Amino acid sequence: MKLTVWTYEGPPHVGAMRVATAMRGLHYVLHAPQGDTYADLLFTMIERRDRRPPVTYTTFQARDLGADTAGLFRSACRDAFDRFRPEAMIVGASCTAELIQDDPGGLAETMGLPVPVIPLELPSYSRKENFGADETFLQIVRALAKPMDRTPQFSVNLLGPTALGFRHRDDVEELRRLIESLGIAVNVVAPFGATPTDIARMGAAHANVLMYPETGESAARWLEKTLSQPWTKTVPIGVAATRAFIGEVLALAGRDALVDESRLRLPWWSASVDSTYLTGKRVFVFGDATHAMALARVARDEIGFEVVGLGCYNREFARPMRVLAKEFGLEALITDDYLDVEAAIAAAAPELILGTQMERHTAKRLGIPCAVISAPVHVQDFPARYSPVMGFEGANVLFDTLVHPLVMGLEEHLLTMFRDDFEFHDAAGPSHHGGHAPRAVAEDSTGASKPTAEAPAEPVVSTVGVVWLPAAENELKKIPFFVRGKARRNTEAYAAQKGVTAISVETLYEAKAHYAR
Amino acid sequence: MTDLAPLPAGSGCRDVPVLKQRGQREVFCGLTGIIWLHRKMQDAFFLVVGSRTCAHLLQAAAGVMIFAEPRFGTAILEEKDLAGLADANVELDREVARLLSRRPDIRQLFLVGSCPSEVIKLDLARAAERLSAAHAPHVRVLNYSGSGIETTFTQGEDACLAAMVPVLPATDARQLLVVGALPDVVEDQMLGLLADLGVGTVRVLPARRSSALPAVGPNTVVVLAQPFLGDTLAALERRGARHLPAPFPFGEEGTTQWLAAVAREFGVPSQTFDAVTAAPRARARKAVAAATETLRGRSVFFFPDSQLEIPLARFLTRECGMTAVEVGTPYLHTAIVGPDLGLLAPGPVISEGQDVDLQLDRARAARPDLTVCGLGLANPLEAEGLTTKWAIELVFTPVHFYEQAGDLAGLFARPLRRKAVLKAGVPA
Numbered sequence: 013m014k015l016t017v018w019t020y021e022g023p024p025h026v027g028a029m030r031v032a033t034a035m036r037g038l039h040y041v042l043h044a045p046q047g048d049t050y051a052d053l054l055f056t057m058i059e060r061r062d063r064r065p066p067v068t069y070t071t072f073q074a075r076d077l078g079a080d081t082a083g084l085f086r087s088a089c090r091d092a093f094d095r096f097r098p099e100a101m102i103v104g105a106s107c108t109a110e111l112i113q114d115d116p117g118g119l120a121e122t123m124g125l126p127v128p129v130i131p132l133e134l135p136s137y138s139r140k141e142n143f144g145a146d147e148t149f150l151q152i153v154r155a156l157a158k159p160m161d162r163t164p165q166f167s168v169n170l171l172g173p174t175a176l177g178f179r180h181r182d183d184v185e186e187l188r189r190l191i192e193s194l195g196i197a198v199n200v201v202a203p204f205g206a207t208p209t210d211i212a213r214m215g216a217a218h219a220n221v222l223m224y225p226e227t228g229e230s231a232a233r234w235l236e237k238t239l240s241q242p243w244t245k246t247v248p249i250g251v252a253a254t255r256a257f258i259g260e261v262l263a264l265a266g267r268d269a270l271v272d273e274s275r276l277r278l279p280w281w282s283a284s285v286d287s288t289y290l291t292g293k294r295v296f297v298f299g300d301a302t303h304a305m306a307l308a309r310v311a312r313d314e315i316g317f318e319v320v321g322l323g324c325y326n327r328e329f330a331r332p333m334r335v336l337a338k339e340f341g342l343e344a345l346i347t348d349d350y351l352d353v354e355a356a357i358a359a360a361a362p363e364l365i366l367g368t369q370m371e372r373h374t375a376k377r378l379g380i381p382c383a384v385i386s387a388p389v390h391v392q393d394f395p396a397r398y399s400p401v402m403g404f405e406g407a408n409v410l411f412d413t414l415v416h417p418l419v420m421g422l423e424e425h426l427l428t429m430f431r432d433d434f435e436f437h438d439a440a441g442p443s444h445h446g447g448h449a450p451r452a453v454a455e456d457s458t459g460a461s462k463p464t465a466e467a468p469a470e471p472v473v474s475t476v477g478v479v480w481l482p483a484a485e486n487e488l489k490k491i492p493f494f495v496r497g498k499a500r501r502n503t504e505a506y507a508a509q510k511g512v513t514a515i516s517v518e519t520l521y522e523a524k525a526h527y528a529r
Numbered sequence: 530m531t532d533l534a535p536l537p538a539g540s541g542c543r544d545v546p547v548l549k550q551r552g553q554r555e556v557f558c559g560l561t562g563i564i565w566l567h568r569k570m571q572d573a574f575f576l577v578v579g580s581r582t583c584a585h586l587l588q589a590a591a592g593v594m595i596f597a598e599p600r601f602g603t604a605i606l607e608e609k610d611l612a613g614l615a616d617a618n619v620e621l622d623r624e625v626a627r628l629l630s631r632r633p634d635i636r637q638l639f640l641v642g643s644c645p646s647e648v649i650k651l652d653l654a655r656a657a658e659r660l661s662a663a664h665a666p667h668v669r670v671l672n673y674s675g676s677g678i679e680t681t682f683t684q685g686e687d688a689c690l691a692a693m694v695p696v697l698p699a700t701d702a703r704q705l706l707v708v709g710a711l712p713d714v715v716e717d718q719m720l721g722l723l724a725d726l727g728v729g730t731v732r733v734l735p736a737r738r739s740s741a742l743p744a745v746g747p748n749t750v751v752v753l754a755q756p757f758l759g760d761t762l763a764a765l766e767r768r769g770a771r772h773l774p775a776p777f778p779f780g781e782e783g784t785t786q787w788l789a790a791v792a793r794e795f796g797v798p799s800q801t802f803d804a805v806t807a808a809p810r811a812r813a814r815k816a817v818a819a820a821t822e823t824l825r826g827r828s829v830f831f832f833p834d835s836q837l838e839i840p841l842a843r844f845l846t847r848e849c850g851m852t853a854v855e856v857g858t859p860y861l862h863t864a865i866v867g868p869d870l871g872l873l874a875p876g877p878v879i880s881e882g883q884d885v886d887l888q889l890d891r892a893r894a895a896r897p898d899l900t901v902c903g904l905g906l907a908n909p910l911e912a913e914g915l916t917t918k919w920a921i922e923l924v925f926t927p928v929h930f931y932e933q934a935g936d937l938a939g940l941f942a943r944p945l946r947r948k949a950v951l952k953a954g955v956p957a
Contacts, residue, residue, distance in 0.1 A: 013578075013604045013605065013606060013607060013610050013617065013620035013621060013623075013624055014604070014605050014607065014624075015576075015602050015603070015604050015605075015624050015627070015628060016581075016584045016602060016603050016604075016605050017584075017599050017601070017602045017603075018584070018588050019581060019584050019585060019588065021581075022581065022582070022585040023580065023581040023582040023585060025582075026582075026585065045558065045644045045676070045677035045678045046554040046556055046558060046677045046678075046681065047556075047557055047558020047559075047560065047561075047586060047644065047676070047677025048558075048582060048586075048677065049553075049554070049555045049556065049557075049905060050557055050558075050561075050585075050586045050589055050590065050905075051585075051589075052555070052904075052905030052906075053589060053903070053904035053905045054589055056904065056905050056906070056907065056908040056909060057904050057907075057908065060908060061908065061909070062908055062909060062911075062912035063909045063912065064905065064906065064909045068553060069553055070553070071552075071553050071554045071677075072678065073678050073679070074647065074676075074678040074679045076678075077648070077678065088553070091552070091886070095886055106582060107580035107581070107582050107644070107645055108580070108582075108644035108645050108648055108677075108678070111611070111645060111648045111649060112648060135608075136580060136581065136582070137580065137606060137607055137608045137610075137611060138607070138608050140581065
């Protein structure tokens, strides 16, 4: 038993819904009590879907438990087939129905429905949403994809995009354009937009492009084993990854192609002098493993940030995440408890957070700028405009996404020069974000975020037992808010290292010189 | 009341046949009530004993409202808890002890049962007794079920309040007890009106703090502020209290009749009643009239959601000039909504329970001007060209009594006004 207030991932049947809702011509009969229908609103509200998810819930009640819940399941299955006439059905249980052990798969099999009925076994008390999506997609592919002749032209399937995914809609379009520009055809995109008939012809492709390992890797491995389709290992997020991905696809195709980079702007945007101020900005990255790992590389190698924290909530990908974090000189944070993430962010005192919708809340509480780079996301993360994160346009989007929350370069200098200006002070925050002024980073209750705050009468005791003398505390306040947290932390670490118990202005500047880069 | 439709002849919709269907129900479970109850009771914590689905439901229903220190959480059952119930109880005790040591401000803890905890028969009543003994007198531990196999949406509040009734102190004093969680600002308005009428002692359930729990006894008269509180009412009646049936205080007419029922019971002179209510009645009518321009002559279709549907249909048809096509409600407590049913002119289909696909067929055939439905159905129906009002907003917004009558009408008018304003159109 674990006390939880908020979870990064829903239960596994919600993962199955992400697959079913992404597809067409598929219907999901879910043995579940009435409250479980809440999941519909994730799709109709957060993603603004214009039709109901193709899900029939049996909505059994307490009075049915003593009677015939299995009969209820059968009639729901029959009614759903008669009404929606799907090409195939998936059937399964939510957490409560798992306990009553009606065996939806077995029940549906005996009904003799004239379409493929695919049973799902999704253990609700040990697994979560991404597993549910990955496993559901695997079972659909296993049931429907068959060996067949390859297309005459070299072609690939795109695997993994689902409903409620982070920018999946636009990533699919961007990758399709990119792959077709290489003279390679896209055979089937799945689950996003695919019908069961499309799944059945996946075997015609020569290889698979695995877009999202979280939701497509099991299917990719099965297709490799069963249909001898190799799959791409690079997720094309960022410039270097996109180039490596193109290389991988061309190698699979055994051909060369001229790559059109004319629309790629990130490298010049990063190289241009205005971006100098981005150098070494401290960034904390957390999300699903695929996006977090890709964004860590983009942040360090393509924007010039320093990654000071890195982790993911999906334990299934802990191993590659740990390897990458080590390469960054970090210990990976693998947790699905958002309070652990908040604590790690507060301790690292970054200047920018790249995270999920929960890190956006955390960032607001801590007064740190933030950009959302991973599911789970909320309604504002489904933009009306074209906004992929994969491919070259995705790289352009990422430059904007990562830079927009920050104070602009010259503004940063001016803030440093005129700290006491009554309207142009650091607590006012970036000038292009009206009304969203970040508060001071990791500040305490001394009113330190106010630029004209009175000097504290008493020395301030820090969390590590080092005392800040009033003059030093005042001097610290003159440092702009976006680096103040780091300065405080560095100074305290320096003081502790030197055995200094009271921090003076001297100590502050000695620490500054010590950590100068 | 010259603006109102004439009173329906006979018994209104009291005796019309009710359409009852059984099929997929597209509704929230009772856990959802925690979203407003934990704000209302400021020293209470709601601990759901359930699954990841329960936690996910609560965060989806609460939207982005994650507070730094929220007063609700889910103890997620894991495989080892299912294997042995003894272990589950040990785990529960440990989680509760940890929670209470971290939150010394918590004086009431509700253990909230869920579908999985009910199915595995985890005895939360016994757990509550055990934990009450362990943490008394600082914390009182109660339990109720918000499970979807037993409760629909607002029934969660009913189950919660009903669980509180046995621990209310006893009194023989003559008093009015108003039952149902109201936003604080609305509750204060109501208490002001009742004080001006000279009703005497007025108590509310739920109270904002556990130290202010009302007492109950044979001279207590209960009036409900929400129509979904059947079990709570029955529990109060078992404590000797008497129910005062009344139309619910939505709109000018509903509020006036609700107050009039109380005034009759407590012998308030009619001059006093008129003097106290004249000004707010006039304000309410004026405010409703603004929205009525948009609503008059339009048809409305209610999908079942909060059990507010019957009183709201009465408000929309009698005070706003709308025509009801179908009024669906998860449960029809005629003893509670009878007065509202009596004011509702015959015509609409009154339906109880749901087969959502069949009901969608009826809505599509009727093509109402406004469809009141849950969040899962709203955008799909909009995409089919219907105009919708999210039902959940009616529960999360102050809508009771005179000063909110205009806001209530406005909630229904806004989707229609918005549709008229937008010129870009939606591509098919």
